[in-house]
Amino acid sequence: MRISSNLNPYLLIAPGLLVTGIIILWPLVQLGQLSVSEVNRFGQVIGQGGAENYVKVFADPELYASSFRTLIWTLGVVLGTLLLALPISLALNEEFYGRGVARVLVMLPWAISLAMLAIVGRWALNGDSGTLNNLLQMLEITQTDIAWLARAETAFPMQILLGIVATLPFTVTIFLGGLSSIPTDIYEAAQVEGANKLQTFRRITLPLMRPFVNIAVVLNTIYVFNSFPIIWATTQGGPANSTDILVTYLYKLAFRFGRVGEAAVLSLIMFVILLIFTIIYVRLAMNEEN
Template structure:
């Protein structure tokens, strides 16, 4: 093919496709091929060694959907995801606003806030498991020293306390990433807007509500989408602290999936659950993006 006016060997209309194609092929190899493999396993009878015995249709899907543990894990995953993502936003936004201000020691404060992000999530969960030990944990010792508790609490031995504490750990490890995104958004807002608002007599709350929140919406949306993907599939915290116990009462979908596949050897059902989780997460993200787009179009 002869070069065009621009000297390129690729026609102008095909240039965008040529630029995107390598990334698409790489994504297909990394994502689409495993999904296709899971699709094949999910409609087959598979022994615990991964050998396909025959075609069973949708029996694996039906078995998963009829399992009470699946429905309980699905509800718990919703609470887990909303609690951590929402908590990270609620905590992260004020922290980001404070760290955006110019004060002595701001650099050190930013480093301290980012430290949990630098530590392995599994190690963080293990440290908290030790801290929440019912007999010798630092959490009980500290709360007794402050007079909050009279006796030790077995935090991880009952779902009523274990699951809320796991959500709090999840918020702790999610806040640094959220703060990073929000700091980038705050840095993009011109100080001239706040100066103009002060000259017009606007209070700090009015400036926050009329300037900060509207201009931060794109960054808040990014934080919500990325954190939802991350938290929905988060495995280490639950597994390192309770392994889904006691009596599966803290299982979320990803730990329930692990048990199906690697503890019970039900690989066909585990593959079906993987695809159901993929479809559910994709549908939620598409719905969220559609609602955000519609809201921006209506303004």
């Protein structure tokens, strides 16, 4: 029996969908079971807890505080990265002496692990002998040491700054790929018509870069939302849980407090949040194509 040609695309993607489904759905099933069970700190199910874990999680004020900080963290890092990556990409896309060296310098934070970057950042922000304090005192901006990571009002902004540094190389790479895909004859035609650089940027570069900006937004949002090393390596969510985001709150629930069932509930909540965001992004992308 001859298989209809309409089924060929589905047959081709079926193996990938099957593997992806197993990788994603099986852990979700396990999390679902743990979320309605009584679990000891070693992850062993010792009874049925019903909806008790859900009640405890949603009654915990730290869930809402961590959720708000996660929103600020994600928006701060993603928007800050976009605002810096676009002009940097435009500059690196131009021909100038030393462009190769400049590109390497921008990519350097990508060459080291996120945990190592966070540790270097913690050293630089040290309240006694940190590089930042030494620099500020050398420039006579301040005369006293500032404990950047010991106070909530300074720790979280500095962590967002480290997040931007970590995310910038990947975003610049995406934007450089987008800029290199734009045909040069479009710019030549705009120049012949008398368009200045600002007009060219607004009418040509930005519209053609929109798909790459969308890709950067969705990938960076998922990446930053789940980013653990920077917060944990610098403050471990302190002082007094003032820099906890959902992923560090999840880690503490599971491995510090031994509340594995509640951690499973929080994992499902985080999955649903990212799933909703991804669905919205896919719908928007499909509407733009149509």
